[in-house]
Amino acid sequence: MSADSRVAAITARIVERSKPQREAYLDRVRSAAANGPHRSVLGCGNLAHGFAVCSPAEKAALAGDRVPNLGIITSYNDMLSAHQPFETYPALIREAAREAGGVAQVAGGVPAMCDGVTQGQPGMELSLFSRDLIAMSAGVGLSHNMFDAAVYLGVCDKIVPGLVIAALTFGHLPAIFVPAGPMTTGLPNDEKARVRQLFAEGKVGRDELLEAESKSYHGPGTCTFYGTANSNQMLMEIMGFHLPGASFINPGTPLRDALTKEAAKRALAITAMGNEFTPAGEMIDERSIVNGVVGLHATGGSTNHTMHLVAMARAAGILLTWQDISELSDIVPLLARVYPNGLADVNHFHAAGGMGFLIGQLLKNGLLHDDVRTVFGRGLDAYAIDVKLGANGGVHREPAPQESADPKVLATIDQPFQHTGGLKMLAGNLGKAVIKISAVKPDRHIIEAPAKIFHDQAELNAAFKAGKLEGDFVAVVRFQGPKANGMPELHKLTTVLGILQDRGQKVAILTDGRMSGASGKVPAAIHVTPEAKDGGPIARIQEGDIIRIDALAGTVEVLIEDIALKTRVPAHIDLSDNEFGMGRELFAPFRRIAGAADHGASVLF
Numbered sequence: 001m002s003a004d005s006r007v008a009a010i011t012a013r014i015v016e017r018s019k020p021q022r023e024a025y026l027d028r029v030r031s032a033a034a035n036g037p038h039r040s041v042l043g044c045g046n047l048a049h050g051f052a053v054c055s056p057a058e059k060a061a062l063a064g065d066r067v068p069n070l071g072i073i074t075s076y077n078d079m080l081s082a083h084q085p086f087e088t089y090p091a092l093i094r095e096a097a098r099e100a101g102g103v104a105q106v107a108g109g110v111p112a113m114c115d116g117v118t119q120g121q122p123g124m125e126l127s128l129f130s131r132d133l134i135a136m137s138a139g140v141g142l143s144h145n146m147f148d149a150a151v152y153l154g155v156c157d158k159i160v161p162g163l164v165i166a167a168l169t170f171g172h173l174p175a176i177f178v179p180a181g182p183m184t185t186g187l188p189n190d191e192k193a194r195v196r197q198l199f200a201e202g203k204v205g206r207d208e209l210l211e212a213e214s215k216s217y218h219g220p221g222t223c224t225f226y227g228t229a230n231s232n233q234m235l236m237e238i239m240g241f242h243l244p245g246a247s248f249i250n251p252g253t254p255l256r257d258a259l260t261k262e263a264a265k266r267a268l269a270i271t272a273m274g275n276e277f278t279p280a281g282e283m284i285d286e287r288s289i290v291n292g293v294v295g296l297h298a299t300g301g302s303t304n305h306t307m308h309l310v311a312m313a314r315a316a317g318i319l320l321t322w323q324d325i326s327e328l329s330d331i332v333p334l335l336a337r338v339y340p341n342g343l344a345d346v347n348h349f350h351a352a353g354g355m356g357f358l359i360g361q362l363l364k365n366g367l368l369h370d371d372v373r374t375v376f377g378r379g380l381d382a383y384a385i386d387v388k389l390g391a392n393g394g395v396h397r398e399p400a401p402q403e404s405a406d407p408k409v410l411a412t413i414d415q416p417f418q419h420t421g422g423l424k425m426l427a428g429n430l431g432k433a434v435i436k437i438s439a440v441k442p443d444r445h446i447i448e449a450p451a452k453i454f455h456d457q458a459e460l461n462a463a464f465k466a467g468k469l470e471g472d473f474v475a476v477v478r479f480q481g482p483k484a485n486g487m488p489e490l491h492k493l494t495t496v497l498g499i500l501q502d503r504g505q506k507v508a509i510l511t512d513g514r515m516s517g518a519s520g521k522v523p524a525a526i527h528v529t530p531e532a533k534d535g536g537p538i539a540r541i542q543e544g545d546i547i548r549i550d551a552l553a554g555t556v557e558v559l560i561e562d563i564a565l566k567t568r569v570p571a572h573i574d575l576s577d578n579e580f581g582m583g584r585e586l587f588a589p590f591r592r593i594a595g596a597a598d599h600g601a602s603v604l605f
């Protein structure tokens with residue numbers, strides 16, 4: 001089925017806008033691909049170093065360019081529950097490659113930050129920059145030029161976007177992303193949030209809080225809320241970097257391992273040495289990017305992707321804008337209610353029909369481009385499936401059901417939860433911003449209230465403890481942009497503001513910083529650009545100014561005369577405390593050159 005004409009028109013606009021960069025990019029990819037197998041250009045010394053630890057048979061096969069070699073880029077560490085399972089994946093992938101007559105080597109590792117560990121801590125100021133550092137680190141591994149395809153092991157927030165930037169930078173290589181899957185369901189996310197609010201009000205102690213948190217985050221796998229990490233899984237599947245059905249199978253299960261081995265064999269099959277050569281830079285085109293944005297809206301995905309998707313697309317010479325994202329939001333309905341956009345978690349989402357059902361529903365109305373290339377072949381309809389463990393221990397796929405197994409979690413395209421998507425772009429005399437409305441009650445879609453100004457999230461929490469946050473207000477938390485302090489997530493604010501909102505106060509956040517993909521019920525106009533540190537009008541807001549955030553009209557404004565806004569002296573703060581400590585001194589160059597939020601807040605483009 002061809003794409004809905006409105007989706008097709010937005011895609012065509014992106015193709016037109018991107019043409020110069022995309023054509024130059026494809027020329028580079030095609031000339032790099034023409035030289036494969038790439039290790040044939042290495043000298044004997046290079047090659048000997050490259051396969052020194054391989055078996056004699058593998059060395060012979062690689063030296064003779066007779067078999068494909070997989071480069072594994074791994075983000076394993078024990079800090080991220082979502083990445084801890086990767087410890088055993090290289091051995092599994094090597095075994096599968098051997099069975100298929102190929103070779104696999106770990107090409108290199110990349111850093112991975114757990115935003116849950118650093119949330120509200122100084123380390124969070126490295127988080128966004130770690131995305132581009134991950135891309136650079138993966139590039140170091142792949143630059144050994146020993147490989148015919150790459151297998152990327154990553155799940156969480158900045159890791160998948162960084163790995164995608166690397167995969168598209170090395171777009172002459174086929175690329176398969178291999179996830180580890182979600183943690184099994186623990187304490188429900190809304191119960192965890194309730195205990196946090198009780199703790200913030202002094203009604204429970206630290207022991208009760210730690211017990212609740214530990215019951216929620218209790219084992220290997222991705223945290224079960226629908227934040228940036230699980231939005232990443234959705235994107236990798238809907239954009240064709242995952243095998244069909246791979247995203248939400250729990251770690252440590254036979255099906256998980258079967259999918260990992262299948263991915264290794266599939267990667268070997270799509271190299272230039274086979275008959276289905278699928279270089280990542282050709283596989284991912286404007287249609288794949290638009291499919292990613294559609295999936296983001298249909299599932300109420302993370303606001304972080306209004307930056308990551310822009311940066312990922314740019315790595316392939318594709319120019320995606322917030323306007324594109326906003327217009328797609330007006331077309332794509334919300335089909336999933338997963339925390340913070342509902343009470344279910346990603347395990348419930350998968351059980352209700354998961355990605356296969358979602359993709360089938362969106363394809364039914366032409367809201368996804370079906371005529372795309374994926375690591376599985378051609379056509380996205382191959383992803384409208386249900387995945388199970390086959391009798392032979394392999395992967396078995398069958399068509400996705402036409403009905404949702406849980407209509408409270410996954411809706412059909414004919415009866416969506418909302419007729420528009422979860423993310424809206426805002427514009428006005430404060431610049432541009434993003435707001436996620438899929439988790440905000442309709443009576444909070446428009447907020448007009450006086451500004452209370454904070455230059456640090458700790459100041460707001462202190463004001464709450466001192467009982468100073470009375471009445472309706474918009475918390476203006478500024479100097480939180482990439483150039484100021486690395487654009488941290490301010491997710492810790494949602495507990496306190498959630499308490500005030502539950503008490504009946506109309507509150508909202510306006511910030512040039514970020515929120516977590518797990519942030520939800522408090523309206524937040526975020527990623528304000530230009531940022532305060534860059535002379536943005538947000539620096540000219542004064543205590544008590546009336547701020548209006550209108551998610552329906554798509555506006556964000558301070559209600560004063562333009563001349564007043566223009567002639568005011570902008571606030572200036574001392575950021576020296578953000579320049580040292582917890583490694584922040586290492587990222588000073590990144591703060592100096594970081595781009596604007598609506599261009600992906602990148603140091604690379």
Ligand SMILES: O=C(O)[C@H](O)[C@@H](O)[C@H](O)[C@H](O)COP(=O)(O)O
Nearest residue numbers: 115116119227228229516517518
């Ligand atoms: O964008 C995201 O999804 C978040 O960065 C997420 O990865 C982070 O870990 C949350 O902060 C965890 O939620 P809590 O802080 O509420 O545990």
Ligand code: SF4
Nearest residue numbers: 114115116156223229
């Ligand atoms: S989802 Fe967030 S908190 Fe959970 S492991 Fe990933 S980065 Fe850490």
